[in-house]
Amino acid sequence: MREESYGLVLGERDLGAGRRVLDIFWGPQHPTSGHTRFIVEVDGDIVVNVTPDPGYVHRTMEKLGETRHWIQNIPLFERLSLPDAINVTWAYALAVEKLLKYDVSPRAQYLRVIMGELSRISTHLYDLGLHGIMIGSSTGFMWGYGLRELLVHLWAMVSGSRTTPTWVVPGGVRTAPPDAFYEQTKGFLQYLEKKIDEFVRVVVKNPVGFYRLKDVGYLSKEEAARLMATGPGARGSGVAWDARKAYKYGIYDELEWDICVEDGGDSLARTMVRICEIKQSAGIIRQALDRAPREGSLVGDAALHRLPPKLREKANEYVKLSGFFVVMLPQGEGTGITEGGRGRYYFHVFGDGSEKPYRVRISTPSWQNLRPMIKAFIGSRLMDLPAIYGSFGYFPPEQDR
């Protein structure tokens, strides 16, 4: 290596005895690093230290949230993590509901669970696909995204938009799904379960893929708890924590489902948690589809009373965001926590009597998973970095907010 320092080189440090640590700038412009940078120090093939350098896609979400009407924050905040749009906006809606003392209509509770679980499946497919291409399997990538393509058609059917539903509103949901949605969702779930088994066979249990994931990026149960891992990052290490069970929001405690936990603590365990959760979500959606009332108001009574009369008549079919413009946030605060595909979303909204929130505090799972992920990086081999990164479903736009 010659002396000129060039783009990616930070420096080489001599440890004596002929050993050198090489610093590699992994990202932010790299096929697999995403919009973040890791300064990786390698000793030979072993990663000895990783310094994260986040912030490349910081979009000042929290500050922007203070500058507009609180209902306009829904389309803003879902852009935190578009694959998981429903669960993000659900957490914000929960916070605002606490603040405004809104109730949620029974019909909306079921619809929220259906779409929330679809959102979880969407995130898991997104992450599994990216994880697939990170370990070199283009087939896994295409299958993950191909299946998600079917799912976003269902979203489009319900909300009119493939990726930005803006669908959960405080008190309920924005649009009612058409009848075709109930049938096609069942068909989709059937195909999904068949295809996800194939995914496991071709990508995860493939001998090559298996050894890319097995015993890679180990995170012990204690470390996962201490470093506050969340989502599959925690459940893959044996921590049976799920916000849906812990806070019992929505109607999750009325439905039968289990928390997916794996004890491996490695990339494989985290991937298998994802696979298991997709299947559990399919079960939840089936139960909710059967029980969901097809008639009824989309928003709870408290929200319904504040809607303009013309919109109130249509509240069985749709609710317009503009209907909420007359509602001010009272002085006070409210929190909302949901379990997204990647982990726990937390919204803390402060109202000051005006239409704009005084402060919105957001905590996202990718930010929480950053430290556990760095912990899992250290000691692995250089080629394991993408395998570990993908297993946490790390998503820089969500992390940087």
Place this chain on the structure above:
Amino acid sequence: MDWGFLFSARLWFFVLMFAASGIVLLTVVWFERKAAARVQMRVGPYHVSPQLGGYLQLLADAFKFIISEPIVHKGAYRLLFMWGPAIFVTLAFGASLLIPLTPELRLIRDVNLLPYGLVFSLVVLLLVSIAIVLIGWSANNKFAYIGAAREALIVTAYELPLLLSFLAMVILYGTLNPIEIVERQWLAGALLNPLAFLVFIIATAMATAKFPFEIADYEGDVATGPYSDYGGIFLVLSFAGGAYYATFSYSFLATLLFLGGWGIPNFAVGSWPQDMLGHLLLAGWFLLKTTILMMFFAFLRAAMPVLRLDHTLLFGWRGLLVLSILAVVWSVVLKFVGI
């Protein structure tokens, strides 16, 4: 003017190899894309030549690459950076020119020199990895540097098994002369010594960075490794095109050694140029088998993730090397039994 040179076997060999390898590459890349698309729930190339199912997509891609500006960055060692791809593709394709296409269509005219041609082609092929290391070094980029180091490590994993499986077949046939090798294969070499065939195929996948051994240029951490600073014509000659020429040469060699080369049972070919059609038929048969073998390598992309470097090295030293030694033993046993 004497037009006899138009029927020169060497000229025909040259033209056939250049034209045919181009067509083979076009077909294999098209197959790679279409087969992967089929597996992966998508259509694959379509909009360039829809009547042909997107067959000409590669030409459009190549054209795009060739007219784009070749960039040599400031830190690069210019000489090697610019000549590396040319060395790469010359070695990769040149190796196949040393093997005859049919008994008479060949570059090496002297029959006594043919055995040297076979050995030399293998040597030239193994030099390709040195070209990759040169490229990686000249780019002066850490990713390229790591990629080059990986390539050098992987060479240690596949080179010995490859040579040993070659040796096994040479022991079995008792000759290095390609023409005799084809004649001795009353049964395809792959059936006579399946172990050697297996080792040769795996070693070829390693040598040509096919999945699951796409390690030196693994996109996940080193961003196409040695080739990460290449674009335009440089990329065509090394990563995007040259690597396929290397696969072609390896497959060509494997077809000769293991799949019976140009030999068709109960078909005797006359002398060139009188029996021109017969020779062209044999050449076509040889290239067809090569193409099918290349398609197998291409299809691996749709089926496999990438194996880890240390696992690959372990696999090379503990698995492939042992297998290749067994292959040699098997050949010796067959030789003593007298098959």
